[in-house]
Every structure is written in structure tokens, then in C-alpha cells.
Amino acid sequence: MNKKRCEVCGSSHTVKNGVRNGVQLYKCQECGYQFRAGTATSEEDLWNAYQQGKQTIKELSVRFGMSVATVKRRLYGIKREWVQPPLSGGGFVHLDVTYWGRSFGVLLALDDQTGRPLYMAFVRSETVKDYEDAVSSIRDRGYSIRGLIIDGKQSLFKTFSDTPTQMCQFHMKQIVRRYLTLNPKLLAARDLRDLVGRLHRCDEADFKKDYQDWKVKWKDTIGHKSLHKDGKMHYTHQRLRAAMNSLNFYLPYLFTFQREDCKGMPNTNNKIEGTFTDLKKNLNNHSGLTTGNRKRFISGFFLALEGNSHV
16 A cells, blocks of 8 residues: 655655545654645755745745645755855856845855856955955865956955956946936036946047046146135045046956956956846845845855756
């Protein structure tokens, strides 16, 4: 006689336990778990529907014919823990951090060609050491880094000075826009906004020439000072100067992708930004997760992504 096996402990010591809505129920005599007749729902199916299918606990309950409590218990028993994967080959690496709140973040490194996660770690804040650990780990596991694409933390450019590093041009535009606003009143600011807006269409020599011409044209405006309440002379257009100073700092790293030894390197961090967007969309379907469950969910997301990159 074929006995129904328990979906939780696998025991065949099960008995019929009534009928609900025309469906036979069974009870495990070993662990006491009650389940429905039919095909057992695997851990993989349940987890994929929860994470990749973006279904809520209530939706999973209806879909798989389980109580909400059973869905929660089974999900809680599914282990998902990220371990830095073995690596080989090499290429260009996207590096970035995204946050939930002020003290919970994920540092991620992605291979540009495949989108494969090369490194993932939970962080409280974005420190240089976190990035150093990521790069060292990737190299120690056998991956040759041809170049890095990062999006603005100034200290990183000095830290990785021995590695070709590209400043994300999209983030450069955002930084300038933040200082100048979308519709600046100052003519010099409008010219700088328009110049940076053309960044992705320029080669290095043309952009640097146009930028130098801008500095000469608006020299008086840039250097203008006025008397402040503290009795001292300060630059009048401080936000304009802040935008200019940021551009001055990042300029040596804005066109790394055009170097001969960096052919194929992207000029933005869009690939990693897209990955973070997908992760957050999935997480938004499950509000109120504890820190532990959130880490498990995120680990599962990147484990699936790591696995799919080999397909």
C-alpha cells in the first residue's frame, strides 16, 4: 500500500485525517504535520514563488493550498546563505552599495559581461575597507580584474589607483544636477549643465577643451566674491563652484573606458543599478521582514542570480 509521505519530515507513518472542501487531508504520526492530498510542494517551488514570483504569504497560501502559518513555517525552514563563489577568468567589475535605512546595506560586485555576482556582503556603512575586502576577495578567488566601475566615493579612486577605474558618467551628471538644479538661473550654471549633459556623447579631448573654454568664458563669475555676515569675503556662487570642483576631481576618471587597454568597459554603473532595482522590487512585496529574514531573502536572490549566470 502506498502511504503518503509527510512533506515536513518525510515519514510514511501517515493517516487520513478528514476531508476539507472535497480534498483528502492527511496527518503525520511522527511530527503531527497535517497536509493535503496531491503533489507535495517542494522547497524550491515555494521559495521561487515567494522570491522570484513576488507572491505574498497570503497569495502562496491560496496557490499551494496551505495555511498562512504553514507557509511561514516552511519558508522559515528554507536555508539561504550566501557564500562567495569560486571564480575564474576576468573582466570589468561594477562595484556599489545600496541601503535600506541608515545602517543596513549590501555591497555588491558584478561581472559586466554576464551580470554574475562576484562578491556580496552586508554592511552597516560604506567604508573604503569594505571595498578593499571585496576587491581582494575577488582576486584571491582567481578572477582577474581588468577595471572597476564605481559611482563617486572619492577616496576609492586613490585606493584603487593601480587599477583602471571608471567614474559612472550618469552619477557625474547627477552630482552636477544636484548642485545646479534642473533649471539654474545663472547663465554660467546653465552652460555647465548643458556641457555635462553631453558627457556621454563626447570623447575625452573634446570634453576637456570645452570644459576649459567654459572656465575661461565664466572666469569672473566663478571667481566673484562678496562680503558675508561674518565680515569675510566668500565666493558668491558657491554651488556653482562646488559643481565645478566635483567635475575637476572626477575628470581624470570619466573617460577611462576610452583607453586602448579598456576596450569594452562600460561608462556607467547601470548594470548594477538595475540589479538593485530588481532586488528592491522583489523585497517590496514582503514588508515588515526582520533583519534575519531580509538577509535570507537577499542571499536567496543573489544565489539565484549567480546560478542563472551559468545557464
